[in-house]
Amino acid sequence: EAGVTQSPTHLIKTRGQQATLRCSPISGHTSVYWYQQALGLGLQFLLWYDEGEERNRGNFPPRFSGRQFPNYSSELNVNALELEDSALYLCASSFRGGNQPQHFGDGTRLSIL
Amino acid sequence: GQQLNQSPQSMFIQEGEDVSMNCTSSSIFNTWLWYKQDPGEGPVLLIALYKAGELTSNGRLTAQFGITRKDSFLNISASIPSDVGIYFCAGQRGNDMRFGAGTRLTVKP
Numbered sequence: 001e002a003g004v005t006q007s008p009t010h011l012i013k014t015r016g017q018q019a020t021l022r023c024s025p026i027s028g029h030t031s032v033y034w035y036q037q038a039l040g041l042g043l044q045f046l047l048w049y050d051e052g053e054e055r056n057r058g059n060f061p062p063r064f065s066g067r068q069f070p071n072y073s074s075e076l077n078v079n080a081l082e083l084e085d086s087a088l089y090l091c092a093s094s095f096r097g098g099n100q101p102q103h104f105g106d107g108t109r110l111s112i113l
Numbered sequence: 114g115q116q117l118n119q120s121p122q123s124m125f126i127q128e129g130e131d132v133s134m135n136c137t138s139s140s141i142f143n144t145w146l147w148y149k150q151d152p153g154e155g156p157v158l159l160i161a162l163y164k165a166g167e168l169t170s171n172g173r174l175t176a177q178f179g180i181t182r183k184d185s186f187l188n189i190s191a192s193i194p195s196d197v198g199i200y201f202c203a204g205q206r207g208n209d210m211r212f213g214a215g216t217r218l219t220v221k222p
Contacts, residue, residue, distance in 0.1 A: 004155070033210075042116060042212050042214040043201070045210070048208060055208065056209075090155050099206075101144070101146055101161045104148070104155035104157070105155050106153070106154045106155045
């Protein structure tokens, strides 16, 4: 069974540009979560999507947004990139319903020059 | 959001030693999870705990869900070099999941 897949593996952008990160969940999982992991720090919750709807978002500005497609894959968009957006962006998926463990992809390393 | 208190922050141990790390919170959780993250990879789920007091093993790893539902610990017995990495605890209540800051484990051969 394929795990959570994320693309691209690495992304290099400059300040002010826009970035799009993609995630395909494990087959059968309907919930997708996005996290930011800055260097040396823990995981900060960004967004949760389920059944195509945004269910919750973390304490991040509106320039972080995303969507979930009918096949449950998801995109994370970051507009007006800033230097401090440089981080590993992790996607996780789970079955629907509470208390289902989340399974992570290997992330997209976003570097802002 | 509020993160969990995970300790220790880092550990340097000799191969063969046992390791213990723990996680505490001021909030109650219904599920406790332990993940391991290797450099350049995403966290991998090691153990999931669903009931207060539950003790679960996965090979050399043992984890417990605290009776108060506000804490959990992870033990690694007879450590080996491939145990190196960052271990994260996570507490879950419904779809709300909070993470500890991680314990960085170094194993000296």
